[in-house]
Amino acid sequence: MEDLSRRRPLSETRSIRISRSVTLSPLHLFLVVVVLTSFFVNAQSIRFANRIPDPYTGSPNQPLRTAVFALGSFWRSEAVFGCLDGVVRTAVGYAGGSKPNPEYRSLRDHAECVQVEYDPRLICYRQLLDVFWSSHDSRQVLGQGPDVGNQYRSIIFTNGTEESRLAALSKEREQSKSKSSVVTTQIQHLETFYHAEPEHQKFELKQNSLLLQLMGNLPQEELQQSNLAAKMNSFAAELCPPHIQKQIDAKIGDIIKKSWPVLRNV
Numbered sequence: 001m002e003d004l005s006r007r008r009p010l011s012e013t014r015s016i017r018i019s020r021s022v023t024l025s026p027l028h029l030f031l032v033v034v035v036l037t038s039f040f041v042n043a044q045s046i047r048f049a050n051r052i053p054d055p056y057t058g059s060p061n062q063p064l065r066t067a068v069f070a071l072g073s074f075w076r077s078e079a080v081f082g083c084l085d086g087v088v089r090t091a092v093g094y095a096g097g098s099k100p101n102p103e104y105r106s107l108r109d110h111a112e113c114v115q116v117e118y119d120p121r122l123i124c125y126r127q128l129l130d131v132f133w134s135s136h137d138s139r140q141v142l143g144q145g146p147d148v149g150n151q152y153r154s155i156i157f158t159n160g161t162e163e164s165r166l167a168a169l170s171k172e173r174e175q176s177k178s179k180s181s182v183v184t185t186q187i188q189h190l191e192t193f194y195h196a197e198p199e200h201q202k203f204e205l206k207q208n209s210l211l212l213q214l215m216g217n218l219p220q221e222e223l224q225q226s227n228l229a230a231k232m233n234s235f236a237a238e239l240c241p242p243h244i245q246k247q248i249d250a251k252i253g254d255i256i257k258k259s260w261p262v263l264r265n266v
């Protein structure tokens with residue numbers, strides 16, 4: 001039988017002796033590092049010199065407006081608009097169909113779409129239309145790239161005659177660029193925008209746990225309301241303009257460098 005007393009316990013053979021009375025096994029050390037890191041990372045968070053503070057409600061005499069577009073998968077659509085100067089909030093949802101309270105698994109005749117809340121003093125509807133046209137292929141029939149189906153069709157949802165007029169004009173302009181194929185985009189009066197389920201909101205951002213952590217792990221409602229989250233969702237999808245993409249990258253690098261307390265002392 002093996003003499004157990006001659007065997008050195010694991011905690012002694014592979015441990016780091018911090019003082020005579022405290023020893024940390026590798027597992028303990030790892031946990032301490034994780035806890036400290038998450039504490040410091042959470043304590044630091046991303047702040048931009050931003051013209052739009054969180055939460056933001058616009059000016060009393062020129063309130064925020066909303067616009068709704070369908071241009072393929074709403075995960076990407078939300079990221080297309082989130083980084084634009086003047087866009088305050090984004091949300092994904094369903095519109096354009098007749099089924100009440102559609103759900104992701106049973107959309108029926110609705111289309112996936114993005115609702116863009118914007119400050120009309122900083123960005124106008126016409127600029128949003130330009131982004132709409134330049135961010136998808138309006139000539140593909142019922143789909144975008146590999147996403148094929150009715151729910152991915154291209155639609156400009158309008159609310160009011162001025163939006164309808166601008167939408168129609170922009171569609172004519174788009175069609176006149178090339179006559180060889182037909183612009184399939186529909187222009188529809190917006191009846192109801194149904195918010196999609198929480199897991200589809202800021203989807204691109206949610207794929208990146210480091211970014212979520214850097215932002216202090218905002219609760220779901222804040223993610224939906226936050227201007228920063230809208231921007232970071234675009235950043236995560238690499239859909240911010242290149243100079244903003246770079247600027248945010250640098251900022252993140254900086255935060256990680258400064259707030260990694262463990263590595264500083266190695």
Ligand SMILES: *[C@@H]1O[C@H](CO)[C@@H](O)[C@H](O)[C@H]1NC(C)=O
Binds near residue numbers: 066193
């Ligand atoms: C249309 O716009 C008005 C304000 O201009 C707003 O009150 C209304 O909720 C909008 N309709 C939809 C369906 O979003």
